[in-house]
Amino acid sequence: MQRTGFNASPKFRLHWRGNGGNFVVKRKRMGVETAKKLGLTAEEYDKIVEILGREPNFTELSVYSVMWSEHCSYKNSIVWLKTLPRSGGRTLVAAGEENAGVMDVGDGWAVVFKIESHNHPSAIEPYQGAATGVGGIHRDIFTMNARPIAALNSLRFGPPNDPHTRRLLDGVVAGIGGYGNAFGVPTVGGEIYFDACYAQNPLVNAMSVGVVRADSIMSAGAGTPGNPVYIVGSATGKDGIHGASFASQDLSQESHEQLPAVQIGDPFQEKLLLEATLEAVATGAIVGMQDMGAAGVACSTSEMSARSGVGMDIFLDKIPARQPGMKPFEFLLSESQERMLVVAEADKAALVEAAFEKWDLPCVRIGTVTEGGMLRYFFNGELAAEMPAQSLVLGGGAPVYQREYSRPKYMDSRVSDFSSLAQAPFREAARFLLQRPNVCSRRVVFERYDSMVGAGTMTTNVPAAAAVVKIPGTTKALAATVDGNGRRVYLEPFEGTAYAVAEAARNLACSGAVPLGVTNCLNFGNPYNPEVYYTFVEAIKGMGAACRAFDTPVTGGNVSFYNQYEGTAVFPTPTIGMVGLLEQKDLLTLAFPRTDAILFMLGAVSDDLGASEYLEAWHGIRLSVPPTTDLAAEKRLQDCVLALNRARILLCANDVSDGGLWTTLAESAMASERGFVVQTPFGVRKDGFWFGEAGGRVAVAVAPEMQSHLYEYARSFELPVLLLGRVTGKDAVVDGENIGSVAELKAEYESALPVALGQTTTSA
Numbered sequence: 001m002q003r004t005g006f007n008a009s010p011k012f013r014l015h016w017r018g019n020g021g022n023f024v025v026k027r028k029r030m031g032v033e034t035a036k037k038l039g040l041t042a043e044e045y046d047k048i049v050e051i052l053g054r055e056p057n058f059t060e061l062s063v064y065s066v067m068w069s070e071h072c073s074y075k076n077s078i079v080w081l082k083t084l085p086r087s088g089g090r091t092l093v094a095a096g097e098e099n100a101g102v103m104d105v106g107d108g109w110a111v112v113f114k115i116e117s118h119n120h121p122s123a124i125e126p127y128q129g130a131a132t133g134v135g136g137i138h139r140d141i142f143t144m145n146a147r148p149i150a151a152l153n154s155l156r157f158g159p160p161n162d163p164h165t166r167r168l169l170d171g172v173v174a175g176i177g178g179y180g181n182a183f184g185v186p187t188v189g190g191e192i193y194f195d196a197c198y199a200q201n202p203l204v205n206a207m208s209v210g211v212v213r214a215d216s217i218m219s220a221g222a223g224t225p226g227n228p229v230y231i232v233g234s235a236t237g238k239d240g241i242h243g244a245s246f247a248s249q250d251l252s253q254e255s256h257e258q259l260p261a262v263q264i265g266d267p268f269q270e271k272l273l274l275e276a277t278l279e280a281v282a283t284g285a286i287v288g289m290q291d292m293g294a295a296g297v298a299c300s301t302s303e304m305s306a307r308s309g310v311g312m313d314i315f316l317d318k319i320p321a322r323q324p325g326m327k328p329f330e331f332l333l334s335e336s337q338e339r340m341l342v343v344a345e346a347d348k349a350a351l352v353e354a355a356f357e358k359w360d361l362p363c364v365r366i367g368t369v370t371e372g373g374m375l376r377y378f379f380n381g382e383l384a385a386e387m388p389a390q391s392l393v394l395g396g397g398a399p400v401y402q403r404e405y406s407r408p409k410y411m412d413s414r415v416s417d418f419s420s421l422a423q424a425p426f427r428e429a430a431r432f433l434l435q436r437p438n439v440c441s442r443r444v445v446f447e448r449y450d451s452m453v454g455a456g457t458m459t460t461n462v463p464a465a466a467a468v469v470k471i472p473g474t475t476k477a478l479a480a481t482v483d484g485n486g487r488r489v490y491l492e493p494f495e496g497t498a499y500a501v502a503e504a505a506r507n508l509a510c511s512g513a514v515p516l517g518v519t520n521c522l523n524f525g526n527p528y529n530p531e532v533y534y535t536f537v538e539a540i541k542g543m544g545a546a547c548r549a550f551d552t553p554v555t556g557g558n559v560s561f562y563n564q565y566e567g568t569a570v571f572p573t574p575t576i577g578m579v580g581l582l583e584q585k586d587l588l589t590l591a592f593p594r595t596d597a598i599l600f601m602l603g604a605v606s607d608d609l610g611a612s613e614y615l616e617a618w619h620g621i622r623l624s625v626p627p628t629t630d631l632a633a634e635k636r637l638q639d640c641v642l643a644l645n646r647a648r649i650l651l652c653a654n655d656v657s658d659g660g661l662w663t664t665l666a667e668s669a670m671a672s673e674r675g676f677v678v679q680t681p682f683g684v685r686k687d688g689f690w691f692g693e694a695g696g697r698v699a700v701a702v703a704p705e706m707q708s709h710l711y712e713y714a715r716s717f718e719l720p721v722l723l724l725g726r727v728t729g730k731d732a733v734v735d736g737e738n739i740g741s742v743a744e745l746k747a748e749y750e751s752a753l754p755v756a757l758g759q760t761t762t763s764a
Contacts, residue, residue, distance in 0.1 A: 031055055038065035044399060051391045059377070059385040062329040063392065066295040067302060070561050073398035076527040077559045080540040084554040085547050090516055091555060092214065096394075099140040099220055099290060101555020102212075103516050105581050107474055110214040112146035115154075115207035115482065115521045115577040117560035122204040126171025130204050131179035132265040132337050137208040138185060139291035142274050143340060145218035145281045146210030149456055150469045151180050153190040153206050154482040154521070154575045158199025160437050160756040165194070168202050169445075169757070176206070177448040182267035183274075186457050187449035189467035191482055194437045200565035205521040205558075207577045209480050211471055216281070222308040222343045222369045223287035229312055229367040230349075231297070232356050233273045234338040237322035239264050241333045269338040272359045277340065280355035285348030292339040298332040298392075300341035301367075301375055305389035306396055311374040314367035316384065328377060328384035343369060403527050405534035414491060416625040418609045423687045424618050430662055430732075430739050431748060433691060436617055439659040440752035444759065463671050464589045465510035465655055466580070477587065479513035479580040485658075486523075486571030488611045492626045493538035494545075496611075497574050499626070499695050501546035502634045503657055504578040509638035510653040510698060512588035512645050513580030515550055518543075520557035520576055525569025527561045535572035543574065549631035550638070552578060588645050590654040591671035592727045597651050598704055599724040601661065602714060603637050603697035604630075605681060607688025613659055614691035627694035633719075634696050640717035641698055649706045649713065656697040662690040662734070664699045665724075669732060670746040677733040678725035690734065701727060 035045040038061060048056050048064050056064065070076055086095035092110055093102040100114035118133025134151065141148045153176055158165040180187045185208070222229075280286055288308070290300040297319070301312050316331040326334075342363075344352045349365070356363035370376075375392075377385040391397030424432075433439055451460045456470040458477060466481040483504040489496030505515040520543065525532040547554055557577075563570045609615045611626035644650045656664045669676055680686050702710050714721040732739040739745070 031061070034058065035061055035065070038062060039069055040065050044068060047399065051388065051397055057385065059329045059332065060387055063298045063332055063385060063387065066298060066333055067392040068398050070559070072295055072299060073394050074559050075399050076401050076403055076561060077536070078394060078400055079402045080537055083540060084544045086554055088553045089551050091553050095554055095556045099143055101517060101519055102144070102217060103555065104214060105471065105476060105478070107476070108214055109471060109474065110212050110217065111209060111478055111579055112141050112144050112212055113207065113209045113519055113577065113579050114140050114556055115205055115519045115575065116558040117521050117523060118204045118206065119202065119523065119560055119563055122172055122202055123200065126168045127175040127178070128264055130172040130175030133204055133206040134176055134179045135265045135267065135270050135337055136291065136293045137206045138183065138270065139293070139340065141208045141210035142277055143218065143220065143289045143291045144212065145216050145278065146212035147278065148185045148208050148210040149454060150209040150467065150478070150480055151185050151187045151207065152467065152480055152482045152577065153187065154203070154484060155190065155192045156198040156203035156486065156570070156573060157192070157194055158196055160194050160753065162199060165199065166757055172202065172204055173445050173448055179265055179267045181450040183271050184453050186451045186453050188451050188457050188459065188469060189481060192442055192445060193486065195487065195571065197570045201563050201570050203523050203563065203570065203573055205482070205523070205575045207482055207519065209478060209579060218281055218286065219288050220290040220304055220307060221288040222304040222310050222312065225310060225369050225371045226346050227287055227343050227369040228346060228349050228365050229314065229369060230342040230344065230352065230363050231319055231366050232340050232342050232363045233361060234266065234269055234336055235320040235322040235362070236331060236334050236336045236339065238326065238330055238334060239336055241330055241335070265337045272361055273338050273340065276356045276359035276361050279358070280352050283348070283351040283355060285344050285351040286342055287345055288343045290341050292341060294335065296332065296334045296336070297341070302389045302392040304341060304343065305373065305375060306393045309373060311370040311372050311376070311389055312367050313370050313376045313378065316377055316379045318364060318366045320362050320364055328379040332377065403533045404530050405537055406530040407534055408531040410623060414623045414625045415621055416610065418688070421619060426686060426734065427737055427739050429614065429618055429687065429691065431745070432618065433614060433659050433663060434666060434745060434749045435752035436613055437753060437756050438613055439663055441750040442753065443750050444754045444757070458584065458587055462589050463591060464587065465507040465653065466513065468511055468582070468587055470584060475584055477582050477584045479508045479511045479582060480578070481507040482575055482577050483507065484573055484575040486573035488626050489535065489539055489574060490571040491611050491624060493535040493572055494542035495626050495629055497539040497542035498546040498629045498631065500574060500576045501543055501550065501552070502629055502631065502695050503655065504576045505550045505552060505638055506634065506655040506698065508578060508580035509641045510588060510590070510655050511582070512586040513582040514642060515552045515578055515580045517555045518547055518552050518576055518578050519555055520574055522557065522559045523563050523570065523573040523575065524561050525564040529569070532569055532572070539572060539574050546631055549635055586645060588650060588653050590652055590668050592668050592674040592701055593651045593672065595674055595727050596704060597701035597727040598707055599665070599676060599678060599726055600700050600702065600710060601697055601722045601724055602640060602700060602719055604633065604720050605684060605689070605722055606694035606697070607685040607692055608694045609688045609692050612691060612693040614687065629695050636717045636719055637696055637698060640713055640719050644710065644713050647709070649702055649709050651701040651703060653698055653700045656699065657693060660691040660693050661697065661699060666732060666745055668699065669742045670749060673742055674727050675729040675731040675733070675742050676725060676727050680735050681722060699724070
C-alpha cells in the first residue's frame with residue numbers, strides 16, 4: 001500500500017512541489033492554517049506532528065479535529081468532571097467506561113441510562129436536530145444490550161410570544177414526537193423553560209432509560225486481534241460531517257450555512273436496528289459494539305480500539321455509501337444516523353451476519369482488529385490515514401486544559417433583602433403564577449408524545465412527582481426525572497446545581513422511589529470566558545456535594561459548551577437526569593385522594609423569595625440571591641417521605657419547586673379536582689411563604705387518623721412539620737380568601753401556554 005500524502009486537498013499537494021528551505025516552512029504554515037480552520041490550535045497541530053513523527057495529511061487532521069473537539073474530548077472540562085463521585089452505591093460500571101451508566105436494580109436486572117444534548121443542530125434544523133438527538137441517545141442504550149423503556153427531555157427556549165421561539169419549539173417537539181413515537185419508546189417526562197437568553201440558542205437535552213439482565217451487558221471493546229469489524233444499519237452519507245466540531249463553536253448569524261452538520265434520522269430503521277442488535281447479541285458472537293454518534297466511524301473505531309489496547313485496519317471503500325464520490329475524510333467523519341460498529345468473534349461471524357440479514361439490514365465487514373494499537377484507514381487500495389488509537393481519545397493523547405475563571409461581576413448586583421418589597425394582591429398573584437409559561441401546564445406539548453406505548457408507564461393517567469415505568473417481568477419499577485433551573489444556577493452556580501440534584505432526588509422520593517444515580521447534561525457558554533468557566537466550576541462542585549449527600553453517583557452524561565449567540569451566553573444550565581427504584585405497589589402520586597385528608601408541609605418554614613418566578617415575573621427583579629440548600633436536611637426529608645410511604649401513612653406527596661408551595665398544592669388539587677383550605681403560619685411573609693421556592697419542602701396529605709403517626713416519623717427524622725389545612729370542597733382557599741374554583745384554576749393553567757404560543761386551543 002502507498003501513502004497518498006495530502007490526498008483530500010489539492011492545495012496541500014501543491015506544496016509538495018516546493019524545494020529548499022521554504023519547503024518545510026510552507027508545509028507547516030499550510031498545515032497550521034488548515035488545523036485552525038478545523039478548530040484546532042497551532043499548539044495542538046504541533047502535538048499531532050509530535051505524535052505522528054511527521055506532518056498529518058488532511059484526512060488525519062480532520063480526524064484529530066473532531067476527536068479533539070470539546071464535544072468528543074471534553075478537553076476543557078475533564079479536569080473538573082473527574083472530581084465528581086463516579087462510583088459507589090449500586091453502580092455496575094464507572095462513569096466513562098461505557099456508552100452509558102449502569103446500575104443494579106436487583107433480581108438480576110440493571111438499569112442503563114444517559115442524557116445528551118443536541119443543542120446546535122436543533123437551533124439550525126429543529127425537527128431533525130431533536131429527532132436525531134432522540135435516536136442517538138436510544139442507540140447508546142441498546143448498544144449495551146439494554147432495551148429502552150422510557151424517554152425524557154429537557155428543553156429551553158426564548159420567550160413564547162417570539163415567532164422564532166414558536167418555530168423552534170414546534171420543530172423540536174415534532175422531532176421528538178415524530179422519532180420517539182415511531183420508534184416505540186414512551187416519552188414519559190420532561191421539562192420546558194422559557195427565557196430570553198435561550199432565544200437564538202435553544203437547549204435540547206434527551207434522556208433514555210433501558211433495562212438489561214445484569215450478566216448480559218455488552219461492552220464497547222474490540223476484543224483481540226483477528227476479530228472482524230462490521231458496520232451495520234443505514235448507509236453512510238455526507239450528513240453530519242464535522243458535527244462534533246460544529247457543536248464545539250459559538251452560534252452566529254452564519255451558522256445556518258452549516259446545515260450539513262445536522263444529521264437526518266429514520267426511526268423505522270432504528271427500530272429494525274434495535275431488534276436486530278438485541279438478537280445478534282443473544283447469539284454470543286459479538287465482542288463489542290458502539291453507536292456511531294459524534295465523529296462517526298472515526299470515533300467508534302478509535303474508542304473501541306483504545307479501550308481494548310488494539311488497532312484496526314479499516315477499508316473505507318467497503319462502507320455502503322448513500323452518495324457517490326465520497327472522500328475518505330467524509331466516510332470517517334459522517335454522522336449519518338442508525339449505524340453501529342460491531343466487532344465479532346472470528347469463528348462466529350456468520351451468526352452476526354445472519355441476525356442482521358433476518359431483519360433486512362446491511363451488515364458489511366469493513367475491517368479487522370489488529371495488534372499494536374494503530375488505526376489504519378484504507379481507501380481504494382491506498383493508505384489514507386494512520387494514527388495511534390490512544391492518541392485520539394479522552395484519557396489518551398487528547399489534550400486537557402484547565403481554564404482561568406473569575407467570579408462574574410453581575411453577582412455583585414444581586415438583591416438579598418426583600419423586606420421593603422410590596423406584597424402583591426394575593427389572589428391576583430396566585431392566579432398570575434399558574435399562568436406563567438415557566439409554571440403552567442405543558443399539556444399542549446406532552447400530548448404530542450406517546451407516553452403509553454409498551455404499556456409500562458404507571459404515571460400517564462395518575463400523575464406523580466416523577467415518571468414511573470414498570471420493569472418488565474418484575475414487581476419493581478423505575479422512576480425517572482430531569483431537573484434544572486438555569487436562572488438559579490446563573491445567580492449562584494454552586495447552590496443552583498446542588499438544588500437541581502436535590503430537586504431531582506426529592507421528585508423520586510415523592511414518587512415512592514429510592515434515588516440511585518445521576519446522569520447530567522452540562523449546558524454552558526464559551527469555556528474561554530473566565531466568568532462562564534467560573535459558573536461551570538462552581539456547578540461541578542455543587543453537583544458533587546449534592547451527589548455525595550444523596551449517594552447518587554454520576555454515571556455519565558454530556559458537556560455542551562459554546563451555547564451562546566453572537567457572544568452572549570445562555571444561562572449556565574446543568575440538567576440533572578436521575579433514576580430511582582421502587583416496588584410497583586409503593587407508587588406515590590400527587591393527586592389529593594379524598595376530601596377529608598389533612599395537609600402538612602414537611603421541611604423548614606421559609607419565606608425567602610430569592611430566585612423565584614414570582615420575584616422576577618411580578619416584581620421584575622432578575623438578579624437576586626437564591627435560598628441556600630441544606631443537603632443534610634434534604635436527605636432526612638427524602639428518607640422520611642420514603643419511610644412514611646412504606647408505612648402507608650401518606651395519601652399523596654408533591655415537592656415544592658417552581659411557583660412555590662401555592663403551585664404545589666394547586667397541582668395536586670387540579671390532578672384530583674378537589675379543593676383545599678389552608679392557613680399561612682404566624683410570623684412569616686405571606687407571599688414569600690406561598691410563592692418562594694426554597695427547597696427542602698414537601699406537601700403531603702394523610703388521613704385524619706394518621707396525623708399522630710406523621711408527627712412521630714417527623715420527630716424521628718429530626719424534621720420540621722407544619723399543619724397547613726385540609727382537602728375539602730371544590731375551591732382553593734388561602735387564609736379565608738377564595739382564590740377560585742379548582743375547575744377555573746385548571747382551565748387557566750392548561751390554556752396559558754397555548755395562548756402564549758399563539759394557539760387557540762390546548763390540543764396539539
